[in-house]
Amino acid sequence: MALSIAIADDHPVLLHGLRQQLQSTSRKRFEVCASVTSGQALLRSLRGLTCDLALVDWHMPAHEGPTGGELLLCLREAFPRVALVVMTASQQPTLLGACLAAGAKGLYDKRGDSEQLQRILIQAAHGKTSVSPGFEAVLERHYLSRRHWGQENRQLLSPREREVINLSAEGYSGREIAARLARSEKTISRQRRSALDKLGLHADALPLYEPSLP
Template identity: 30%
Template sequence: MNRWTALIVEDHPIVRQGLRTLLELQGIQVVAETGDGLEALRLLEQHQPHMLVLDLSLQGLSGLEVLRQARRRWRTLRTLVLSMHDDDAYVVEALRSGAMAYVLKGSPTEELVRALEALCQGRRYLSVPLSERLLDPSEGAAAPQDPYETLTERERQVLHLTAEGYTSREIAERLFISPRTVEKHRENLMNKLDLHSQAELIHYAVQRGLVQPRRN
């Protein structure tokens, strides 16, 4: 694994530091790290790493959406998801979105090492507690088209940022577009998803796992 490079995307600095140390001990060069989904895409474009170590709970853009966009842009990128979510829905969605490995936070260090080795060998890997049947979530009857898949890349970004509570002006500044363009994208995406209010948009984003539920 001496020539492998990796980007770490995790929103907790202490966890990022531990991951960096572990990857470097395996001979993997960490080219950059961030806790922001939008920044992750910029860093992938800038550094073109071989490997992505990704948390699903991020600011700016969810880990699942980072996965989807990364799969479309960088077909050879190998992604390891490191997540606290152990329910089938998250695991299946991550694998469908392009993850090659899914490791639960709290797993032994040895398991993360095995997952990294599997990625370098082009194999999939799931944490031991996860069902082996999830290794091929594509099997089974074909499902109807998901309306989310009809959204453009920009519409998805606006959806995520709106659900996180950013104003049109703040979203415009983050995406380098005008507030009016943001509002047009929001209108389009709400029509496609059959959403009719800000509350419905936030509920949809939480149900999809795009953002985390707000805690009082």
């Protein structure tokens, strides 16, 4: 039985290509029930539909409804039975982690091939977390363990830890942060380590950390 899927991407040419690609798979594995160009249109189109999957571009126009993590949270709340798969070209580990934390079961690298996309969609539809190989390598390199990939732990940071980690992500050294915040270097080092542990990040992921991600 074919899996029903809704696709959302703000690039009409890519959207058309994805629709054609999925509908022409061998054994007719997928049936595209909706293809839209905004988060608002996706939420509207899913009402009244029986849909197994939603394949969603991470970055879409914010003036046309929710996008990114906000869209995933809206979808998860309104349509909890729909498996969510995000497609993006970003190699940023904290963005990929944010996708999983917001409820995505799959992460598809837009540079990947059709077989890779099909595998991720099928596994996500069966409740398994599945990501493109390149994304898997990025996540494994920057997170302490696989269990940290889908965790949203920024709320666990104390205000002082958040200050330190944000300044570290901007490129400030421990000495510069200590001077800026009027704390000892030892204190800054301890707060930075504590924040990294809570976020599940290796230290070399800090230049890629974006505290503003939803």
